[in-house]
Amino acid sequence: MSEEQGQEEEQEREEERFGIGEAAARTGLDPDTLRYFERQGVLPAPRRDPAGRRQYVAADVELIRMLVHLRETGMPLADIAQFTGADADAEVADPSRLRLELLAAHRRRVEDRRDALDRALDVITRKIADFAGRTADSPEVLQRPDTTISYTVQGEGPLLFLVGAPVGRGGFAALADELAGQFTVVTHDPRGIGASRPTHGMAEPTPEVLAEDLAALVDTFTGAPALFVGTSGGAVTLLELAERHPHLVGSAVLHEPPLVTLLDDDTLADRAASAFAVAAADPQRAVQEFYDLSGAAHHTGPDQVPPVHVELPELPTAELDKNRYFLGRMAGPSVFYEPDIECLRRARLTVCAGTSSHHQMARRAADALAAALGRPLIDMPGNHMGASAEPAEFARALVPLLLPTAP
Structure with a gap:
């Protein structure tokens, strides 16, 4: 036996060992689940003591x-077996390299799934806004010289206006519910959006x-x-x-103005x-182009960039009509x-993002x-749609x- 092998065996003898019950407790799994793996x-079979009982060490956990x-x-499962070394039939010359390749391939799969989930979440969030707008109590109406503006008031406390474009009452419904315990929250549909037809x-x-x-609404x-x-x-x-009206603005939080x-x-x-120019004639193309250039539906950390292009499904007629107005006239x-x-x-x-x-x-x-104003950029939960997708955390x-003295 070499000196190196002797040192390894000595190290193994000195390692803390424990049974399947403690291994299960440390991993949050049932003992039966470990046996099933x-x-x-x-999962490679662990060592056994002289009585045949499983013996785990920290590396096993x-x-x-x-x-x-x-x-x-x-x-x-086949990839997991290769990663853990449980696949006895696989002859691996470089286990570390194999694990790196397996993890790299799996990361690509997870990122693809996340992009698909982000797109689905975007659709779900917009549908929640649509249905919230339809089921909300009848809004109040502000008469303007050339149109009417629909708005809703809820809660009690300092006056707070939630302002979007194109997001209206429906898109802010969940966030308004979260804030209504501390503020009198006013939401409205901007002209041409929702009930402000x-x-x-x-x-x-x-x-x-x-x-x-x-x-005029304020x-x-x-x-x-x-507050805004x-x-x-x-x-x-x-x-x-x-x-235009600095006397109306006590304090305003600006989340990701796309300037x-x-x-x-x-x-x-x-x-x-280019995206805005084609919106009236081809809103599907306009949505695709703006989606790709903004990256706003994706979740990207400091070391990540949005994908260059993700093909969108065909939008329903109602969504196309909305984007003729939003991308063609408002955005x-x-x-x-x-x-x-x-x-x-x-x-x-x-200013926050x-x-x-x-x-x-x-x-x-x-x-x-923020840099131009000489202010710090404040981090907020979620991505560009955090206010509607993560309302509790955002609130x-x-x-x-809004209330610097709040706990």
């Missing part, structure tokens, strides 16, 4: 925990026009400054409101303009809006806006920003 050939992660994320001769939904609609409640949260195009509306004008990226600007003026930075530095604005929005257009724009993060 052995029978299925996805770590391997079992890894097996659970691989199984939960859908790695094929487009009318003949209605002015185009530019940030300037949307800000005047919002100012005036129906109070002449004093109020704006997401995406709604954050752009709030920038214009702060410029291409703040990015030194002519290619991105050209792609956005362009918001994306290409140019804020007055000097004026806005005097306003109480907090999703922790899962890295390297996406709107987070990049939010980062540029918890919002409250300290």
